[in-house]
Amino acid sequence: MIGYLNALDNLGMTIFEMLAQGLGLPDDYFKKHFEEKEATMIRVNRYPPCPLPEKCLGLGSHSDPHTLTILLQDDVGGLQVLMTDNKWIGIRPVQNSFIINIGDTLEAWTNGRLRSVVHRAVVNKEKNRLSAAYFMSPSNSALIECPPELMDPKTNPKKYQPFTWGDFKKELLVQKRVVGKTALERYLISK
Ligand SMILES: O=C(O)CCC(=O)C(=O)O
């Protein structure tokens, strides 16, 4: 088990490095905040067959509050992503591959340059479906504050108050279920 977790962490760190490079930040800009594994979280979702799939959802519309999600799904299919034109599209399962989702915290960290994705899981009449999501959390003390290089007073002014992952996590634990992309709203700087 620990071996799998280490492999997932290594994959996550490589992706953080690539994202930092792509944004013109030092390679370890995100990575250095993930050294302490204070609350690694994996969620395994099992969706049983449903007699009325058009009337039910396996998992309602939401965005993941963490930074990155590494998601494994079986070959049944059911994950859908909300596109900018408000249409849901299905994410076809590809064998031996992960789906990587950007989470809300990474959206705030980059002032919206990286966008968290709203997604849901639909069910079907015939088959059980399984998925497993690994949510990457920075250390509790990590300050989520966008670097000045990614902001611009005119075209991309600061959108969020800085917050620590520990504080955000506490808020997530007490709030009711998040629907759609609402977890970050408490940190939005009002216009
Ligand atoms: O089952 C899926 O494909 C999605 C799971 C998911 O979005 C989650 O666990 O946050």
Ligand SMILES: [Fe+2]
């Ligand atoms: Fe999710």
